Amino acid sequence: MKIYAVATGTGSYIPPVVIKNIDFANRQFLNDDGTPIETPGEEIVSKFEQITDITERRFAEDKYVTSDIATFAAENALDAANFDREKLDYIIVAHNLGDIKHGSHFPDTLPTLASRVKQKLKIKNPKTVAYDITFGCPGWTQAMVQAKYYIESGDAKSALVIGADTLSRMMDEHDRDAMLFADGAGAALLQAVESDTPVGILKHAARTDTEDHMDLLQMGNSYNSTLKDDHMYLKMHGRRLYNYALTYVPMVAKECLDANNLSLGDVSKVLIHQANAKMDEGILKRLYRLYNQKEVDYDIMPMTIKTLGNSSVATVPTLFDLIVRGKLKGQSLQSGDYVMMTSVGAGMNINAYMYKMP
Numbered sequence: 098m099k100i101y102a103v104a105t106g107t108g109s110y111i112p113p114v115v116i117k118n119i120d121f122a123n124r125q126f127l128n129d130d131g132t133p134i135e136t137p138g139e140e141i142v143s144k145f146e147q148i149t150d151i152t153e154r155r156f157a158e159d160k161y162v163t164s165d166i167a168t169f170a171a172e173n174a175l176d177a178a179n180f181d182r183e184k185l186d187y188i189i190v191a192h193n194l195g196d197i198k199h200g201s202h203f204p205d206t207l208p209t210l211a212s213r214v215k216q217k218l219k220i221k222n223p224k225t226v227a228y229d230i231t232f233g234c235p236g237w238t239q240a241m242v243q244a245k246y247y248i249e250s251g252d253a254k255s256a257l258v259i260g261a262d263t264l265s266r267m268m269d270e271h272d273r274d275a276m277l278f279a280d281g282a283g284a285a286l287l288q289a290v291e292s293d294t295p296v297g298i299l300k301h302a303a304r305t306d307t308e309d310h311m312d313l314l315q316m317g318n319s320y321n322s323t324l325k326d327d328h329m330y331l332k333m334h335g336r337r338l339y340n341y342a343l344t345y346v347p348m349v350a351k352e353c354l355d356a357n358n359l360s361l362g363d364v365s366k367v368l369i370h371q372a373n374a375k376m377d378e379g380i381l382k383r384l385y386r387l388y389n390q391k392e393v394d395y396d397i398m399p400m401t402i403k404t405l406g407n408s409s410v411a412t413v414p415t416l417f418d419l420i421v422r423g424k425l426k427g428q429s430l431q432s433g434d435y436v437m438m439t440s441v442g443a444g445m446n447i448n449a450y451m452y453k454m455p
Contacts, residue, residue: 102241102248102256103297103455106180106286107418108173110166110261111405112155118142118276127271127320134273145276150374154279154406156265162196162205163282164213167261170282170414171214174257177422178286182220186253188227189244190214190261191236191410193443194331197266202328204267214259233314234370234442235303236260236410237283241438242450245298248289259284260410269330271320277373278331279406283414290455301450302352304345313338314443339376342441347384350439353449361388363435364397366420366428370440371402371412399428413438430454 122138134141146152157166167190175182188211195206196213211227232239237260244256261282268275290297317332318324350367354360361384369377377398385393401416408415417438419425430436432454439449 098291098293100249100251100289101292101295101297102245102287103290104285104452105288106174106176106178107284107414107421108170108175108177109283109411109415109418110169110173110281111415112157112166112280114156114158115153116156117153118146118151121276124270126273129320131320131322141273142276145273148373148375149277150403151277151406153404155281155408157263157280159199162198163192163261163263164196164210164217166263166280166282167192167210167259167284168214168217170261170284171218171257171259174284174286178288180255180286182218183222183225185220185222185225185255185257187244187247187256188215188225188259189230189240189256190259191230191232191240192260192262193231193233193236193264193409194262194267197263199266202267202330210261232442233444233446234372234409234412235440235446235448237414238438238440238448238450239303239446241285241287241298242301242448244287248287254289256287257284258287260414262409262411264331264409267331269319269321269332272330272332274333274335277407279408281405281408281411281415283411283418285414285417296453296455299451299453300353300356301448302349302356303446303448304349306341306345306445310341310445313341313445339373341445342372342376343379343383346380346439346441346447347387349447350384350437350449351387353437353439353451357451359435359451361385361390364437365430365434366436367398368413368416368436368438369398370442371400371405371416372407372441374400374402399425401425409442413440
């Protein structure tokens with residue numbers, strides 16, 4: 098018998114505020130040199146939808162910050178597992194820019210979001226260790242791998258792993274990339290389970306590319322030079338990032354499959370970071386190509402980006418939760434199914450791990 102890290106409960110928080118593409122049509126979008134983009138707003142929005150498949154996204158309510166929505170997702174995961182929160186060994190919160198109040202562009206990361214979540218969960222046990230991880234959009238998947246090691250080593254019996262972001266509040270309203278990002282939170286409760294056969298989180302693969310790719314996602318000034326220089330916004334080099342992801346994510350995914358002695362045919366689902374539908378389709382196509390397969394089964398890659406947008410670290414745990422709860426039409430998981438979860442983001446970081454349903 099060996100000890101494995103198994104998700105006994107999942108949860109997510111999908112904000113109720115819906116922002117449709119047409120809501121951006123009257124924005125004054127600018128080029129990176131500050132000159133106006135002359136293309137009509139409706140045409141910009143239409144082209145954006147064709148490229149990304151995003152039709153709408155969710156924004157957090159004004160009264161909430163990232164640690165609030167992280168707590169909501171955590172509550173749902175704890176309730177699903179019927180778990181006594183005072184017995185938690187770890188709370189790990191993956192995020193990018195901390196708590197950002199509505200109308201502000203200043204991230205607040207001290208104390209850690211994990212400490213704030215612990216307080217909001219009303220956990221009094223000082224042995225419940227709470228800390229954050231910042232690893233770009235792959236933060237939640239990396240935190241799950243960390244928690245797995247705590248559990249398999251015997252140092253912990255439980256870990257609550259949360260991914261939450263409100264990146265909509267750190268976007269430059271004059272940048273077309275602002276349409277990509279959304280807010281949300283997802284969580285999983287991992288517990289130690291003894292089993293004769295592997296179950297839960299299995300082996301993983303990861304990489305960090307800094308020599309030529311560190312600047313693909315970074316903070317910068319608004320394209321509108323009249324705005325304050327001390328206000329920083331999330332900026333990305335979209336085309337370079339797209340090419341980077343198409344080149345390296347399939348490689349990491351294959352490394353993960355190889356590490357687990359599995360082939361694509363063994364996998365029931367690939368849960369990929371919801372960054373851009375066309376990009377994700379391209380990644381899956383290239384992964385199949387690495388196995389010399391021309392026929393691509395896109396059904397193994399469920400998507401939520403069309404209506405939820407890109408909620409950064411929250412996309413993968415939210416996707417997992419929706420499937421587990423039977424809330425994603427046509428999608429389900431059975432005992433024994435292999436699920437590969439993979440993400441790419443600022444760093445640049447890429448990771449993937451295999452999960453076997455209990």
